[in-house]
Amino acid sequence: MNIKLITEKAYNAKNNVSVEFVMPQNLGTHRYYKLLNKSGFKAKQDTLCSLYEKNILVCGIEESSADNIRSAAATAIKSLKTSNYKSASIAVEKSNIKAVVEGLVLGGYEFNKYKTKNEKQKLKNIYLTCKDIAELKDAFEEAVIIADATCYTRDIVNIAPDDLNPPTFAKLAKKLARENSLECTVLGHKELKKERCEAMLAVGRASCHDTKLIHLAYKPKNPKKIISLVGKGLTYDSGGLSLKPATSMVTMKMDKAGACAVLGIIKAVSELKLNIEVHAFVGAVENMIGGNAYKPDDVLTSRKGDTIEVRNTDAEGRLVLADVLDYAQEKVQADYLFDFATLTGACMVALGQYTTGVMGHSNRLRHDISKASGRAGELTASLPFNKYLKKQLKSEIADICNISNKPYGGAITAGLFLDNFIKEENKDKWLHFDIAGSAYTESPWDVNVYGGTGAGVRFMSEFLKSIK
Numbered sequence: 086m087n088i089k090l091i092t093e094k095a096y097n098a099k100n101n102v103s104v105e106f107v108m109p110q111n112l113g114t115h116r117y118y119k120l121l122n123k124s125g126f127k128a129k130q131d132t133l134c135s136l137y138e139k140n141i142l143v144c145g146i147e148e149s150s151a152d153n154i155r156s157a158a159a160t161a162i163k164s165l166k167t168s169n170y171k172s173a174s175i176a177v178e179k180s181n182i183k184a185v186v187e188g189l190v191l192g193g194y195e196f197n198k199y200k201t202k203n204e205k206q207k208l209k210n211i212y213l214t215c216k217d218i219a220e221l222k223d224a225f226e227e228a229v230i231i232a233d234a235t236c237y238t239r240d241i242v243n244i245a246p247d248d249l250n251p252p253t254f255a256k257l258a259k260k261l262a263r264e265n266s267l268e269c270t271v272l273g274h275k276e277l278k279k280e281r282c283e284a285m286l287a288v289g290r291a292s293c294h295d296t297k298l299i300h301l302a303y304k305p306k307n308p309k310k311i312i313s314l315v316g317k318g319l320t321y322d323s324g325g326l327s328l329k330p331a332t333s334m335v336t337m338k339m340d341k342a343g344a345c346a347v348l349g350i351i352k353a354v355s356e357l358k359l360n361i362e363v364h365a366f367v368g369a370v371e372n373m374i375g376g377n378a379y380k381p382d383d384v385l386t387s388r389k390g391d392t393i394e395v396r397n398t399d400a401e402g403r404l405v406l407a408d409v410l411d412y413a414q415e416k417v418q419a420d421y422l423f424d425f426a427t428l429t430g431a432c433m434v435a436l437g438q439y440t441t442g443v444m445g446h447s448n449r450l451r452h453d454i455s456k457a458s459g460r461a462g463e464l465t466a467s468l469p470f471n472k473y474l475k476k477q478l479k480s481e482i483a484d485i486c487n488i489s490n491k492p493y494g495g496a497i498t499a500g501l502f503l504d505n506f507i508k509e510e511n512k513d514k515w516l517h518f519d520i521a522g523s524a525y526t527e528s529p530w531d532v533n534v535y536g537g538t539g540a541g542v543r544f545m546s547e548f549l550k551s552i553k
């Protein structure tokens with residue numbers, strides 16, 4: 086499916102369906118009001134009315150906000166994909182072009198890697214028609230880059246765990262580095278031993294795949310700021326010896342979504358040619374069982390030097406991130422440090438499936454992220470740290486415990502565990518994003534279809550674009 090920006094004049098309407106957005110209050114003045122009314126169409130949000138004889142698809146929107154247009158465009162494209170139309174056209178302007186592109190690209194996304202009997206889609210081209218291309222060109226190209234990077238993230242989240250394991254993840258990162266002129270370093274078992282990444286190595290020990298730490302860098306000349314992104318890349322989380330119940334294990338290929346998001350973000354930044362230096366650090370590990378598995382009761386020495394009592398091997402993401410965060414802080418003196426992780430089921434309990442949990446010390450940074458996610462159409466919400474929850478991580482035999490000693494506040498105690506590995510000078514530069522709920526879905530919502538959603542890519546790209 087191609088999306089092209091063309092002028093109204095260049096547009097030839099043959100064999101085409103034209104897509105229109107209509108609000109309930111404007112329905113009465115629509116040129117085909119009689120027909121629309123006859124069919125019972127009320128222009129409610131995300132409802133459609135197809136006027137076949139007129140080659141028009143009318144999409145209801147509650148009001149003309151970006152969120153509503155994005156969602157309606159996603160609904161429209163899903164319907165058009167199964168129609169006989171070869172092309173569609175939508176009139177766009179500065180105020181809605183981003184939302185339209187996102188709705189079409191993200192709502193029209195399909196993951197067909199494992200399907201052997203694909204149905205051929207007739208719809209080939211979508212024409213966004215406008216008065217003045219020059220006025221919209223930049224916004225159009227930007228929106229396409231960010232939407233495509235989100236789909237890239239979805240694609241890699243959706244790959245089956247046998248195909249995407251830590252070594253193949255490293256290969257994929259190297260390919261991205263080649264294509265987008267990024268620097269790429271991969272640390273394997275030997276190098277990680279030398280780096281004393283014992284917490285991360287313990288998590289991967291029972292896997293037949295070598296654990297990898299991947300570092301990608303995008304380095305323009307004279308950057309305005311330096312940003313480090315860290316991603317949890319559990320290519321599979323069985324829970325380890327604290328084994329997950331069978332039904333909770335299904336979908337745990339998505340436990341690499343944080344890592345996939347940071348790859349998507351660095352892809353977007355490099356294609357947008359933003360004048361900021363971006364480093365992406367990924368801890369690619371598989372959490373499995375076996376005779377050599379790490380176990381509850383083990384005490385691990387992290388790269389930082391702090392000892393960690395393991396009481397649950399399913400709280401593995403924080404162990405991997407402890408070492409990767411420490412490595413990232415030593416290698417790069419960044420202005421901002423962000424980690425993305427499908428870290429806790431508790432975050433989904435607290436915020437629901439749709440919202441990313443944001444944790445950290447800087448109110449200002451949290452505010453800026455909240456603004457950026459509003460512009461991007463992603464949901465984020467702050468979960469506040471406090472000193473009482475911090476005490477719940479106390480260990481009787483080591484410096485810290487990998488789980489809380491109380492059943493409440495699990496998303497925040499996980500965030501506080503990570504905080505233990507953030508250097509004093511970086512406290513206000515760091516935010517942790519728990520995308521456990523938002524990164525994956527088994528039922529469609531908004532612009533998301535079954536599988537990876539690409540959570541984090543849009544709001545972080547939006548934030549990075551705004552850096553002065």
Ligand code: BES
Binds near residue numbers: 340399400
């Ligand atoms: N990867 C999971 C968190 C998760 C759960 C992500 C559901 C997406 C959907 C994480 O490693 C985990 O298992 N966390 C435990 C922590 C607990 C043992 C303290 C959890 O959330 O139950």
Ligand code: ZN
Binds near residue numbers: 398401
């Ligand atoms: Zn786990």
Ligand code: ZN
Binds near residue numbers: 322401
């Ligand atoms: Zn996990």
